[in-house]
Amino acid sequence: MTMKTIFGAALMAVTCLLGSVVPGYAQQKQQQTTAVVAGVVKDPSGAVVPHARVELHSVANDVNQTQFTDRQGRFAFTALPAGHYELTAVASGFAPAIIRDLPVQVGSEIPANLALRIATAATSVQVEGQSVSSLAATSKKVDTDAQGHSRNAAEIVAEAPGVTLRANGQLASIPMLHGLGDERTKIVIDGMTVASSCPNHMNPPLSYTAPAQVSQVTVLAGITPVSLGGDSLGGTVSVESRLPVFAESGAGLREESSATGFYRSNGENYGGSLNEWIAGRKVGIGYTGYFTTSDDYTDGSGHRITSTYAQSTDHVVTLAAQGAGNLFVLQAALHHTPYEGFVSAQMDMVRNYANSLNLRYRRAIGQGTLDAHIFWQNTFHEMNIGHDKSTFPMPMNMPMNTHGRDFGYSVRYELPLSDKHTLRIGNELHRFVLDDRWPPVAGTAPMMGPNTFVDINNGRRTRLGSYVEAVSKWSAKWSTLFGVRNDTVWTNADPVQGYSDMYAMDADAFNAAHRARTDPDIDLTALARFDASSYSSFEFGYARKSRAPNLYERYAWSTNMMASGMIGWFGDGNYYVGTIRLRPEVANTVSGTALLHGQGAKPWELTLTPYVTYVEDYIDVNSLATTMYGMSTFAQLQFANHNARLYGGDLSGNVTLWSGDRVGKGEITAVGGWVHGSRTDTGKGLYQMMPLNLRLSLDEEVKGLKAGFGAQAVDSKSRLDPNRLEQATPGYALFDFHAGYRSRFVQGAVNIDNLFNRNYALPLGGVNFDDFMAGMWMGQIKPLTGRGRSASLSMTATF
Numbered sequence: 001m002t003m004k005t006i007f008g009a010a011l012m013a014v015t016c017l018l019g020s021v022v023p024g025y026a027q028q029k030q031q032q033t034t035a036v037v038a039g040v041v042k043d044p045s046g047a048v049v050p051h052a053r054v055e056l057h058s059v060a061n062d063v064n065q066t067q068f069t070d071r072q073g074r075f076a077f078t079a080l081p082a083g084h085y086e087l088t089a090v091a092s093g094f095a096p097a098i099i100r101d102l103p104v105q106v107g108s109e110i111p112a113n114l115a116l117r118i119a120t121a122a123t124s125v126q127v128e129g130q131s132v133s134s135l136a137a138t139s140k141k142v143d144t145d146a147q148g149h150s151r152n153a154a155e156i157v158a159e160a161p162g163v164t165l166r167a168n169g170q171l172a173s174i175p176m177l178h179g180l181g182d183e184r185t186k187i188v189i190d191g192m193t194v195a196s197s198c199p200n201h202m203n204p205p206l207s208y209t210a211p212a213q214v215s216q217v218t219v220l221a222g223i224t225p226v227s228l229g230g231d232s233l234g235g236t237v238s239v240e241s242r243l244p245v246f247a248e249s250g251a252g253l254r255e256e257s258s259a260t261g262f263y264r265s266n267g268e269n270y271g272g273s274l275n276e277w278i279a280g281r282k283v284g285i286g287y288t289g290y291f292t293t294s295d296d297y298t299d300g301s302g303h304r305i306t307s308t309y310a311q312s313t314d315h316v317v318t319l320a321a322q323g324a325g326n327l328f329v330l331q332a333a334l335h336h337t338p339y340e341g342f343v344s345a346q347m348d349m350v351r352n353y354a355n356s357l358n359l360r361y362r363r364a365i366g367q368g369t370l371d372a373h374i375f376w377q378n379t380f381h382e383m384n385i386g387h388d389k390s391t392f393p394m395p396m397n398m399p400m401n402t403h404g405r406d407f408g409y410s411v412r413y414e415l416p417l418s419d420k421h422t423l424r425i426g427n428e429l430h431r432f433v434l435d436d437r438w439p440p441v442a443g444t445a446p447m448m449g450p451n452t453f454v455d456i457n458n459g460r461r462t463r464l465g466s467y468v469e470a471v472s473k474w475s476a477k478w479s480t481l482f483g484v485r486n487d488t489v490w491t492n493a494d495p496v497q498g499y500s501d502m503y504a505m506d507a508d509a510f511n512a513a514h515r516a517r518t519d520p521d522i523d524l525t526a527l528a529r530f531d532a533s534s535y536s537s538f539e540f541g542y543a544r545k546s547r548a549p550n551l552y553e554r555y556a557w558s559t560n561m562m563a564s565g566m567i568g569w570f571g572d573g574n575y576y577v578g579t580i581r582l583r584p585e586v587a588n589t590v591s592g593t594a595l596l597h598g599q600g601a602k603p604w605e606l607t608l609t610p611y612v613t614y615v616e617d618y619i620d621v622n623s624l625a626t627t628m629y630g631m632s633t634f635a636q637l638q639f640a641n642h643n644a645r646l647y648g649g650d651l652s653g654n655v656t657l658w659s660g661d662r663v664g665k666g667e668i669t670a671v672g673g674w675v676h677g678s679r680t681d682t683g684k685g686l687y688q689m690m691p692l693n694l695r696l697s698l699d700e701e702v703k704g705l706k707a708g709f710g711a712q713a714v715d716s717k718s719r720l721d722p723n724r725l726e727q728a729t730p731g732y733a734l735f736d737f738h739a740g741y742r743s744r745f746v747q748g749a750v751n752i753d754n755l756f757n758r759n760y761a762l763p764l765g766g767v768n769f770d771d772f773m774a775g776m777w778m779g780q781i782k783p784l785t786g787r788g789r790s791a792s793l794s795m796t797a798t799f
Ligand SMILES: [Cu+2]
Pocket: 197, 198, 199, 200, 201, 202, 203, 349, 381, 382, 383
């Protein structure tokens, strides 16, 4: 089938649908001399497409109107004279959807839903998010406003329900899904999986994706289909850059360019991006460049938060080719971060350089689709004290160099067995090799010399996984997803040495130990969905998921206070020691989701997701010792398996308040969450559980112009992890104002965050280690405070 015939068939289907004109609410509201054309724009996965450009034309009526869909993908043209119209929806990465002849009668509301298609001749090639049928999944297109307003890709991810952010450096925030984050969450970027090449996780996977590169984000908090599993205790986050678009047959070259610039007042953060794409019918080449630089931010009390500066440059080149039923996409990327401060750590990033290659291949085989990725990344990471910490009294100069290599592939075949059942089978590999070496510092032997401290020597973690998954639609109301997955994880590391004989006892014991470990893991997912009516759907499921320990959890070998103080990605200032015999953690989750919605002139939607997770062998810590500096106490901790329980719930929803031609559209959106986590043996809290929190936003949109107020309320954090000496944080509320304008060629947005310049401690921010160091290690260490008022401006030009 050619694109044309499919398109023609789709067009006919739409036209038939439109044959039956449904009288709507508009009839009562509008005067009887006009009509309304309203609908929803969706992508091939069925996900709504926000900010798609929708154009309505009628030569006879001299109507030429443009709108952008809202967050739910909706649009509505009102006060239209009767006649014949042409309706077009355009969004980047998709072929336009067109209804060429839309008959419109007075006094009626015309439903005109538009389905975008992937812009390739091979219609069997579909978007990755297609597999996500879960109600609890949030899948959305990322618009330029979100790109321009976010300091890092994790901030975009955190807009989804169930996600909170752990602060970790300007570019390196870490998403927590239902209280389980960092390596307990599977992060997939354009099909790639990479590990953090740093004992402090200064370079987590999302730090390699510039906000400008993010086109679609899918978040599965809690129950994850096994096809998106493997190391996915808390869930899966999939971040995708835009799919290549090719020229239409008969048309010339397809060329798309855009440029973005942004400025944020607090911390003097500025930067921008450039996107260029040129394609013929079969091949295309594109480039995305991104640059960001910022100084330290100031909190609400006017206090400068040192070591929160960062600078980074990204270059990504994309080559794509398509043939009949085939699609190749090759991405080559260079990421360079010359410096990034870490206020909660003893060290900063003084250089991070990574290059990567990612090849994706898709083809139709029989009735099914084969989707394969092969990727490689090489990371050079250097830590030392950065330019703020070097000004403190008693600066501790200490170079630490890490070299990480990620290699992997994934192959997946999706086969529709009948119109009811679809089968997915897949196999994937992720191999991570790590060296972590700390060169000697002249004149400091035996403490930091004369030898190089070898922290991790040729550490490797290899995960090989296979899965089978069946998605079935039993009836109009019932559908299910069942999956089983096996992952085998092998870890090992070669012999180590300390700076001097001072470290020999630990090094000898480590070198004599049997270090190779093999962990067979089994994951299971069972999910059922019941679409009770057009107003309500319910989903419930069970998942068992496993994660084998990372290299530092097993192989960080030194019990020396100074050396163990360099290990740990928790921002708590504590000291960490590994345990070779650590077992994988296994989470058993039961979760449900209720989705209720109302249609009509004032649509609304409400989603509720309660969950309970029991984690067997949760990798927590045992306290080895505590140490005091001045008025502050720190703990030396050793990774250890303990059982833990987490439960909580997410809520999200939106209500259209008003909608009309003069007043535009007004709506309220809300996202809230609550999680309770504790160790089952002690009943005490788990580290960094986000307290009850709620975000509200009131927005109005009129003809490309939008404005709104947001509020975020967070309860006090009082359930604490005693082992990590976690500190309480008080509750707070923040307000923001945002406005934006969008036309065909220019988009601009203004935000004022923390409008009232409130001073507040971040519940997941860890401690302010910089202030403690600046006070000569004497004072009381305090929780990190958040950013004070900040005004930001971003502009995107498309040409
Ligand atoms: Cu590091």
